[in-house]
Amino acid sequence: MKKPLTKTSPIGIFDSGIGGLTVAKAVMDALPNEDIIYFGDSARVPYGIKSQETVRNYSNQIARFLIQKGVKMIIIACNTASAAANDSVQHAAGKVPVLNMIDAGTYGAIRSGKKAIGVIGTLATIGSGAYEKSLKQADSSLIVKSKACPLLVPLAEEGWIDNEVALKTLDIYLNTFKSNGVEALILGCTHYPLFKTVIQDYFNGKKLDIIDSAEAVAASAKSKLELKQLLNNSDQPGVLNCYVSDRPQRFYELAERFLGRKPENVFVESLKD
């Protein structure tokens, strides 16, 4: 049974694993009074190597779970699921608005006013061409240059953000953007906000806007809730409840790095295939 949408309903956010917590953090920063339900599909991560049909199937299961929890909005905080499952999640969500990373990154790039846009992401995201398609659809005159950076996710999970290995890896991946005319760079993976400061430092001296999809989707969420008159007006800080499909221990260990603080409430919830 669907619960009525109210101002005090929580916002639902999901990802294939832990990366989407950077989105949860950006939403909490932008909307500190909103309650959040986060679902990390840690038993079935990563989505990037799975077929579109499987990703849609998993995403729909999670959407139904979040709807049952009474969320007033769903944020697909996973680039692979954003590309594969936005329409089917919107169908599952009914009248509950659905936001996704690729639209948010695209809006952020358009708002920057730049004409040459770089995109970095996982092999799956870059290989899918989803950002390029979305950017060109928004403005066919844009020049888009993409680069897969597969080592950044494991580096972030190892906590190697600014050591010698991380800096050299970033140099190998990013040096092309120092000379290829790109004026704005989309961080097209939910793990990448951890490297935001390091990437800004790397491009120091060059005019390059960094577009953080997590911040962009948080801004979209705020606008959308305002428009629908569903912003929580409470003066109490919001509560974050996390659900994972397997192994909460690893989630606890990593969550602080992505969230900026320890998650208080972590529950295990197995979804049926």
Added chain:
Amino acid sequence: MKKPLTKTSPIGIFDSGIGGLTVAKAVMDALPNEDIIYFGDSARVPYGIKSQETVRNYSNQIARFLIQKGVKMIIIACNTASAAANDSVQHAAGKVPVLNMIDAGTYGAIRSGKKAIGVIGTLATIGSGAYEKSLKQADSSLIVKSKACPLLVPLAEEGWIDNEVALKTLDIYLNTFKSNGVEALILGCTHYPLFKTVIQDYFNGKKLDIIDSAEAVAASAKSKLELKQLLNNSDQPGVLNCYVSDRPQRFYELAERFLGRKPENVFVESLKD
């Protein structure tokens, strides 16, 4: 219907993905006339983050598939599945002998005659304590020192084996073994043979035996087939047939790096959950 085991029956090898191809290569080097059926569960990789029950379930499905293909031996070329599923795979395999990476690495360490053994592997393998348990069971006087090296798998898949990033990463993970008294080091992950030469160079000047689990399991396979009088006496080179559960393209791209040559025959075979 089970096929009778004959000398010309193939050897079955499986892994959660691509890493087990280093084992296939070692088996082909040791037994060049044997036919091999390789199964890489690319749709469900990685196993390390999944529950033991799930890993057993997946491994049993693959074992039944290999038995239907008429294999005369199954090699579990995946450390996680070796730790979680050896007994259940042996049960599914009936009279067909089953070898696994952890037993093979343990035998290799015992044969080295060294008393202080280092083990490197993924977070899941090292966290499980499977090598330590197996080594202590074989010889309780052994001293075992383990170190998880989570970045080596993504480095191997990126093809960064001996660049600056790889060398610095290996130094961070391995420098402890330069001074902690370890005399032999088990490469406890099927991806790690790609780094064997670089690791040998790193320890140049220090007496440290490198125990390559892939070579160790190939040696065990040869002994076992000799014992059972099932060695293929043909003078024809063996044929390798590969089955993957998803996305053969990525398998093609990576396989050469692990196998030393392109795989000729790659088929998609979906197994039911």
